Every structure is written in C-alpha cells, then in structure tokens.
Amino acid sequence: MKLGVITDGISRDLGRALDVMAACGLRYPELQFVWDREVGDHDAAQVARMKALVEQRDMKVSCISRHNFAGLPVLQTEVEDEVFEEQVAGLRRCIALAKAMGTDLVRIMSCKKEMILFGYNGAEEWIVTSGAWDKLVRLMTVPVQIAEAEGVTLVVETGNNAMITSGFLGRKLIDELGSAHLKLLWDFPNAMYCTDVPFPNAYNEIRDCIGHIHIKDAKIDIARATVGFCPLGEGDVAPYLEPIANALRRDGYAGAISYESVYRPTGGTYEDGFWASVATFKAIFGE
Numbered sequence: 001m002k003l004g005v006i007t008d009g010i011s012r013d014l015g016r017a018l019d020v021m022a023a024c025g026l027r028y029p030e031l032q033f034v035w036d037r038e039v040g041d042h043d044a045a046q047v048a049r050m051k052a053l054v055e056q057r058d059m060k061v062s063c064i065s066r067h068n069f070a071g072l073p074v075l076q077t078e079v080e081d082e083v084f085e086e087q088v089a090g091l092r093r094c095i096a097l098a099k100a101m102g103t104d105l106v107r108i109m110s111c112k113k114e115m116i117l118f119g120y121n122g123a124e125e126w127i128v129t130s131g132a133w134d135k136l137v138r139l140m141t142v143p144v145q146i147a148e149a150e151g152v153t154l155v156v157e158t159g160n161n162a163m164i165t166s167g168f169l170g171r172k173l174i175d176e177l178g179s180a181h182l183k184l185l186w187d188f189p190n191a192m193y194c195t196d197v198p199f200p201n202a203y204n205e206i207r208d209c210i211g212h213i214h215i216k217d218a219k220i221d222i223a224r225a226t227v228g229f230c231p232l233g234e235g236d237v238a239p240y241l242e243p244i245a246n247a248l249r250r251d252g253y254a255g256a257i258s259y260e261s262v263y264r265p266t267g268g269t270y271e272d273g274f275w276a277s278v279a280t281f282k283a284i285f286g287e
Contacts, residue, residue: 001245001256001285002027002257003027003256003257003286004027004028004259005029005260006031006065006214007029007031007034009259009261009273010261010271012033012034012035014053018053018057018059019057020271021059025282026259027059028059028256030256031061031065031101034050038066039065039097040066040090040091040097042097047101054101060103061098061102061103062255062258064106065106067109068087068091068143069109070112070159072139073111075114075129079138088142088146091106091146095150105155105211106153107155108140108143109157109159109162110136110140110157110159110163110173111136111139112161112162113159113163113165114163115129116128116129117129118133133163136173140173140177141177147179147182152181153182153211154181154182155183155211156182156184157190157214158184158186158188158196165196166191166194167186167188167191167203170186171206184206184210185212186212186213188202188240189214189217190214193220199243200243203244203247207253211255214258214260215241215260216260216262217229217230217231217232217234218235218236229264229273231263231280232277232284233277242284245284245285248285259274259277259278259281261274263276263277
C-alpha cells in the first residue's frame with residue numbers, strides 16, 4: 001500500500017523529514033506545516049523549493065492538509081461572513097498548491113463540534129442542537145462546488161472537535177452532498193473518541209468512500225476527557241490495525257495511508273516517537 005507520513009510529525013524542516021522518510025522506504029509525504037507556516041501560506045519560491053525537495057527523492061505528495069474550516073461555529077457562521085471567506089481563500093490556495101505538487105487531494109475539516117445532532121421521542125426538542133446538521137451541509141456545499149470546478153477531491157477528516165466525528169457522519173455528509181469530489185479522510189483513532197468502533201462497524205459503513213487514512217495510537221479515557229499518545233500497537237487502536245489492513249488489501253484500497261507522528265516519549269522528540277512506531281506501521285500496512 002502507499003505508505004507515508006504527515007511530515008511535520010518528524011520535522012517542520014521538510015528536507016529533514018523527507019530524508020527520514022527515505023531512510024524508512026516511505027514515499028508518500030503529506031504536507032501540513034512546512035518550515036514556519038501552514039500549507040497554503042507559502043510564497044512561490046517556497047512552493048518551488050518544496051516541489052524540488054520532493055522530486056529529488058522520487059516521492060509523491062499524498063495530500064495537502066491545511067485545517068480548512070476547522071473550529072467555525074456552525075450555527076453562527078454564514079457563507080458571506082469574512083471568516084468563512086478567509087477559509088475559502090485558504091482552500092483555494094491549497095488547491096493551487098496541490099496542483100503544483102502533483103496531487104489532487106486536499107483536506108477539509110467540518111466546523112466546530114455540536115454534540116447531539118439528531119434525536120427522537122422528545123430528545124429532538126430538549127437536547128438536539130436544532131438545525132446544526134442542515135447548516136453544516138449548506139456550508140460544505142461551497143468547498144465541494146469549488147472542488148468540482150477545480151477538478152480536485154476534498155477529503156473531510158473525522159476530527160475530535162469537528163462536526164464529522166465518526167464514519168457514520170462522514171458517510172452521511174458525503175451522501176447528502178452527492179459529489180464524487182468529496183471523500184472521507186478516515187482518522188479512526190480520532191473517531192474512537194466518540195466511541196466509533198473502527199472495525200467492522202465503521203469500516204463497513206465507509207469502505208467505498210475512503211479517500212485517505214491517518215494512523216496513530218492512543219490510550220483514551222473519555223470520562224476524564226483525556227488522551228495519551230503511545231507507540232503504534234500499544235494503545236486502544238492496536239486490536240483494529242491488522243483487521244483494517246487486511247480489509248483494505250482485500251477491497252483494493254488505492255489511496256495513501258499516513259502515519260501521524262504525534263507521539264512524543266517523555267524527554268524525547270516527535271521524531272523519536274516516529275522511530276518508535278515506523279517498524280510496526282510498515283509491518284502491518286506494508287506489502
């Protein structure tokens with residue numbers, strides 16, 4: 001399978017991150033923060049340098065991953081608001097960067113989480129955030145239409161603090177928007193924080209609309225609102241890794257899988273955390 005890393009999880013120095021990837025035989029960098037800024041904020045000279053660094057190592061960028069539309073309060077945001085227009089402008093810059101870097105995949109987020117979106121038998125009046133889901137669909141129509149016009153694919157991430165927290169909600173949004181230019185960025189460790197069961201439950205709901213995947217491991221304590229990252233295969237994600245890898249192979253998944261290097265051992269660095277997990281990542285998801 002196409003294995004890579006979100007590069008700033010190794011280093012924001014792109015050359016350093018790519019060299020570490022090359023040493024591990026990983027060929028699909030995902031770009032999020034490079035040098036001193038987030039993707040979409042680099043000037044033409046920096047983009048040319050990024051492209052050269054990738055091409056020199058015979059790699060292919062998998063995804064451009066700015067935090068587009070993250071944290072917007074869904075009910076208080078309108079498409080004509082300045083803050084929304086700023087997010088749209090950032091998305092357009094990311095699309096231009098994606099084309100320059102030779103990928104057609106751009107990440108979007110899905111506004112700020114409203115906890116209860118649907119209900120029945122009275123719950124719809126007392127505890128549902130009325131109108132939040134429909135408003136999200138209306139807001140997300142804008143980036144999807146841009147993607148259609150530009151000929152790129154957006155991948156909406158299952159985020160911890162986002163409206164799309166689970167495979168079910170990702171599938172629902174994709175179905176309601178009805179566009180081939182929107183797929184799911186399945187970060188199933190994130191989705192586990194909303195008690196989503198990654199396999200077989202979530203996987204069977206979304207397997208035909210997965211456009212990109214993030215992998216990491218964590219120990220999750222929802223009652224205490226606490227997450228701790230750990231080496232891959234040592235946390236709550238561990239039981240699902242091999243079944244998901246086998247299912248992806250069986251179903252012919254053609255997208256990339258990025259290791260998200262967010263584990264930092266005590267007294268160490270994020271690069272140390274990467275080295276603690278990369279062998280397991282390759283053993284499970286490599287061919």
